[in-house]
Amino acid sequence: MSAKVFPLKGEQALAVDPQDSVWLSASAGTGKTQVLSARVLRLLLREDVRPEHILCLTFTKAGAAEMAERVNAVLASWVRTKPEALAGDLLAIGADARPETQARARTLFASVLDCPGGGLRIDTIHAFSQWLLGAFPEEAGLIPGTQAMEDRDRELLAHRVLADLLVDWQNRGEKDLLGALEKLSLRLGPDGARTWLMRCANAREAWIGPGAWQEPLGGRIRQLLGLESDAGPESLAALCGDDQFDVRSLRACSEANAAWGTKTGLAAADVIASWLAASPARRAETADDLFKALFTQKGEPRSLKALEKKDPIFPRNVDAVRVSLSAVLDHRALLAVADFATPALTVGRRFALAWDDAKQREGLVDFDDLIRRAAALLADGGLGPWIRYKLDRQIDHILVDEAQDTNEAQWSIIRALTDDFFAGEGQRDGKLRTIFVVGDYKQAIFRFQGTSPENFQRARERFRKAMADRAAAARQLRENLDARELVELGLGRSYRTAQSVLQFVDRSIEAIGYREFGLDNAPDPHIGDDRPGLVTLWKPVNPMPDDDDDEDAPDNWLPAPERRMADRIAAQIKSMIGSFTLVKGGKRAAGPGDIMVLVRKRRELAGLIVARLHAAGVPVAGVDRLRLGAPLPVKDLMAALRFAAQPLDDLSLASVLVSPLFGWSQEQLLEHGYRAKGVPLWAHLQRSTDPDVRQSVDMLLDLLARADFELPQALLHWMLVGPWQGRRKLVARLGREANDPIDELLNAALSYAGAHIPSLQGFIQWFDAGEGELKRDPGAGEGLVRVMTVHGSKGLQAPIVILADATGNPDSSPVREISLPDGERSIPLPGLRKAEKVGRVSEAEEAERKAERQEHWRLLYVAMTRAEEALFVGGALGQRDKGEPAPDSWYARLAPLMPQEVIEDPIWGERREFGERAEGGTIAAQAELPIPPSLPQWAVRPIGPEPRPPRPLAPSSAGEDQGSDPPLPPEVSELAARRGVLIHRLLERLPDVPGPQREERARNWLERNAGDMPLADREEMLARSLGVLDEPQWADLFGPDALAEVPLAATVGGQVIAGTADRLLIEPERIMVADFKTSRRPPHALEEVPVPTIRQMAAYAAALGTIYPGRRIEAALLYTQTPQLIVIPQDMLAAHKPGLAAKQESLGG
Structure with a gap:
């Protein structure tokens, strides 16, 4: 972030006067962030203001970060900048450049770093509320450890609350509530019903607190709709009685239709006559018939011109009937609304109360709770002043950015913080306290998040009145003849947009009408840069x-x-x-x-x-911004996880196969997936002999083998960078933008594991519960x-x-x-x-x-x-x-x-x-470039190679094996490698298991981790492992003093040695390191051991000699096939010490 300070102009300079409380209306591109930053700097330059006295509230985290970076960059530059440059910066923001001011300016960066919290408090209002509640949880009525809810946790909790309510209502026989919820679901759909229940939960003030609605709700709902609390069929019938319905005009309409004499007129007259002859209750039931006889669907009188010829006052009579009939129909519709809304709101209220209890019980709060509880804490008549006193910083200056997007609940926090600015001791202690608010009604666009620009207007009126009353009282009591009222300013000079574009914007506002924007007055014309637009x-x-x-x-x-x-x-x-x-x-x-x-x-x-x-x-x-579940890479990876959790899920399996992870075409899926009805796709594919299908089945078997014991994030990582090479395939097919959703899915898996007991099915349920969003930094691309x-x-x-x-x-x-x-x-x-x-x-x-x-x-x-x-x-x-x-x-x-x-x-x-277009002229990047000066000789002389730090030598790759067995076919080699890994794992785990239990535990472990291998192979691996452990000759290597899978790292002669020893025995006089070898044809004597293996052990011995100087180092090879232990003599280890012909490679094991 640049530390450049731009000179303030016009009302920008007036707005940063630290002695005034200012309400600033700033149009788009007028430099409001610069003004905010300058205002903070001007406040910090005052002797009576400390950094902890200032609170800046922004609408977004990005806005808070930008302001903090701007202010800190300027303060950091002031520490060592030249006096003339510092004086220029101070004058640019309207401050004086006296030596004492410059001296204070140079200390501000350290003062900011030293203040509680390590810097200025520049927060979103939610972050400030969370910090406040964290500082005073007991006073706010929170249990220890209360946390803010994530979106998915919110959805899961809501589902659980609703499920618990349904069970409870079922057990209690609450058929009315169950029926009401059923009607809601039928009308709104299941998702719509849940959304509406959450709306009820968010309307907490309706159900909890003084004056809250209590059951039964029918009377209050009718009053809310404009009806009497006891309105019902009787009140509807009363509207149809002769004393309330305009029957005189209705009879006149009947006579006019009869006089008209047509079939339509006579039919209308008959309907009217029947309606007038009926009882009031019957009239209410047949009001629709009367309406259809006299009016069209649009509510216009039928045959108006023809009837007007028969009766000149027919239009007046039919309008009078319409008024009476509309009152009946509206009353009936509102009664229907009340009949539907009463049980629905009863369900909503029960859910809201259960939701509030569940959050309290689970120690969770949502964003609305943060704001509500923080406002209540600060506004509490008894606790509020004490809370402000106990805070480690006294807030005397508050700055609010993007105020047009601040809702009423958030304004209540600002009011609570500023109440004593303008009343009581807060205005009589002689200390300067200010409020600075910047916003633009024309840019209020977040109404869907609960904000309302009307709150912006109401807040301005409140602050204007409070400060005017304070100033008048101070002048009347002669306490402060210089008491200031709220200064209201506006910024219309844009530093962003060309004048031609802004002229078009002004024309748009004028043509559409400023009132259509919600403005009370026409805004001032914009002023922009005089350049082509x-x-x-x-x-x-x-x-x-x-x-x-x-x-x-x-x-x-x-x-x-x-x-x-x-x-x-x-x-x-x-x-x-x-x-x-x-x-x-x-x-x-x-x-x-x-x-x-x-x-x-x-x-x-x-x-x-x-x-x-x-x-x-x-x-x-x-x-x-995307829903995390929407990008194709996420769908493909989640389909793989769904298959791993349920292999009989045909849709997930088909989705994985045609994804870039496997690369099947739709034609291949149709060819290889066609099967008899009722046969699962997975079972069908497993029976296939097609080479391509077998390769895919083997990959899926690997996934299933890991699914039972790998955490979700580990499983995703294995799919992305392991044998599947999922990330490479997805990026190759979908482009680089696939990386962001992949990374966010991994982050989601980590977040899930940090807050829950991780399981694959649990992660899938948690992921599906919410619509977590993938948000890209809009300024990063x-x-x-x-x-x-x-x-x-x-x-x-x-x-x-x-x-x-x-x-x-x-x-x-x-x-x-x-x-x-x-x-x-x-x-x-x-x-x-x-x-x-x-x-x-x-x-x-x-x-x-x-x-x-x-x-x-x-x-x-x-x-x-x-x-x-x-x-x-x-x-x-x-x-x-x-x-x-x-x-x-x-x-x-x-x-x-x-x-x-x-x-x-x-x-x-x-x-x-x-x-106008900016055409013609010379492009700056292509011409009129200054001729560069000639460079000195040292600047063009090639730089010698920079010394490189030693790369680690992996002992297991310390040289090529020139005398090993002939290479195996790929499928056999892969099986042999897997057998070796399994035997290593057994020899690592079994020494800690009591002898009598080893065989059973080993057999169970092999069944879990190698269940797809033949039983004979598993039994052979079991026998080899137990044979090694039962041999008394090397019992010490598997005793309680020995360590397994020990990472080693040391520098030997400038060469870094790094690797992992299979077994390490540490004794006072000697160190013994052993490495397991699972070769199918082990050597019978030392002379037959391959040279690369000797070099590997020599590297281990050299590293251990550095780590444990003065002790005797022994190295041995334990071949599991025989089994046999071959100890390598000291002279042979010395002859193959690293640094002679070692090959440097990446870390191995």
Whole structure:
């Protein structure tokens, strides 16, 4: 991170005055991070402010890290920078450059490092809450060891809570609750029902605490819907009575229809007459018949013009009937909502209470708990002041970044921290305390995470009023005539984006309407850099008549227009690289890292664009965020694990075989997998004699042999880098971007093992329980095209930005989550049908839709302001669009702002442009380069070889075996190696087993680890191992003083010796090292031992001589076939001491 300090200009300089509390509205690209950092520096330069007095709260971890790096880099540079440079930095941020200020500036870096925690507290609000609760767990009501929940743990706990509730209700005979849950599942689907139950759990304040809802809930639900608490069939019938229903107007409508005399009119008159003759209860039941007789499905009067000729006041009468009839129908619909919602919310409440108890019992908290408990802890009238006193730092200055994305619960923490800034002793002790808030309502786009920009406005009003009241009281009591109110400033000068692009942004806001963005007032015009800037509108990609003929395309899950859109974007980007001219920072040609592709939502289109770019040879980073289970490498590896856990899982086995891990084609799978009905695929393949199938079966047998005793992460590691070479195969087929999801899967397996008792089936269940996300660092892929959502691009920028799905319809999906306010609470409603959304429910839905639409436009603002020099807008249309983008799509609203001139385009057919291209001139990288000075002679003289540290010599590879047996066939060699490993393992494990038990334990171990080998082979290995252990001649080597599998490392004559000794006997006078040999034809005497084996033992002896100087070193070979022990004489060991003809290789054993 650069330590450069940029001069502050205009309101930037006013905002960093440390004596003021400031509310700063900063448009995109106006340098708010620079202002935040400068504000921190100005505070630190004050004599009465210590680093621990400052708290910075950010929205993301990346934002916190960036601010900390900026501040620390500047402070570190100030320690030793020249006085004139330091003075320049101080003046740039509005501080004085007096010698005493410079002296303090040079000490700030050490002060920051010395403060509690090792640095400035710059945190996300969740991290701060977690730290606070960790410091005061008992006061917060937490049991010791409470931890924050991960997503998968949350899902597993939710499943367990629901399962326990179902069992409990079944045992108690709670048929109403079971029936309510069944109805929820039928209406919403199983996943939808679970999602809604979690919504109830998240609405904790509705069920727990003062004034919480208690069962029975029927009365409160009816009141919530705008009904009387006892509303029911009687109240519905009352609305149909003559005293409440406008029967006079209804009779007039009947008379008009009768006078009309047509078949339709007479039928309507009969329906009205029958309805009027019925009882109020019967009228309520037949209200639909009356509605159909008088109105169309759209609610318009039938035959209005004809009836108006018969009765001029018919329109007024029919409108009066509509009002009365709508009241009946709405009342009936709301009663139906209450009848459905009452048991549903009862189930939701029971689940919420059980969920809260389970978290408390398990010692777990989620993000909402962190915020809620921290706010409650600080706001507690008795504990709050004591907590703040006991903190190892007094917080006097609070800075809040991205405040528009802070929700009400998070604001409650900030309020609790700042309450005594403006009241009581906190404002009378003469100490400076400030609040600094920076945000931009136009960039509030995280409503789906529970944030609301209205909280931003309300918080500003609260701070404005609190500070105004404080200042007025101080002046009235003459305590502080200089008391300051909240300073409200705005930043509109962009240092990121060209003026032409910002001019188009301003036109967009004006055309759409600032109120559509949720703004109370029109924003000030943006001011940008005076350099070329371009906005381009590409012609939308339309459906083609033959699109339905492309059903066999490998990516036909996406509509054909979107596939063509991805193709064209890839072609467009490839043509831009090296040819599109950029001017910021010097004229140059665009590279892959200069381009960012944005989509509105995380859908398949983003992944397809990445795939098309990769196929076109364009360097591209993967999608910024993926569900961990979605990438193909993860699916392939998880399919292998599922097969290992259940070999009869035909689908997983087939998936593994056609994956890059095995490389089968679909045709091979069909050829070799065709079998009789009911025969498992695994059993069928095992009976095959085809060489390719046998090779695959052997690989799978290796996997199954390891699955019973290997941990999940070890099994994955073996598949990736062991004999399967899975990583190499996956990367070769899927590209380098496969590495990230592979690594994240390994990390997930490690995380699982750290928090659970690891097992293969347990890991699979844990993995499937949640949708853990793979998040790439959006700023790490330098030199690569970035493809991401607009939400993911927040805080980023690029010279060239492409909006890939600007034709998307914001109204394409219905409002799914509706909540009704109940005082300070919010009560979630289950999924309702269209006919049930009336009255207050309809109002709540419309408010939700309005809020979503406003965020839709704010998302457009964020997307457009990511561009520094060029913005490209495009999209694909579907069959339903009929050649025109949806009226409220970004494309439809931006198109009228473009010039009418149409330019032919080789890729898109047509395009329109606003602004200007930076064409012509000389590319800085290609011309006008300064002539380099001639270099001195020493700079061009070749540097001699650098001394290399000695590489380890593995004793087992200390020389070539020139006299060994003839090489075995590969399959026999592999079997022999495995037998040798198994015998080594037995000789390592059995010495610690009591003699009478050795045979049984060894036989069981061989059955587990070599069950696929013939019984005769296992018995032969057992006999050889027991024969060695029963021989009294070398009993000491297997006694209690001997060690097994001992790693050795030492430097002998400048050569590093590293290896593992099979047995090591350590005695006061001597050291004896022995190595097991499982050769099929062992030597009969010392003279027949191969020279490489002698060298191996000589290396061991030399290393041990260095480790244990002064002791006698003996080396021996134990051949298990005979068995026999051959001791190597000292003179022979000395003759083959390392350093003579040793071959340096990597570590062996």
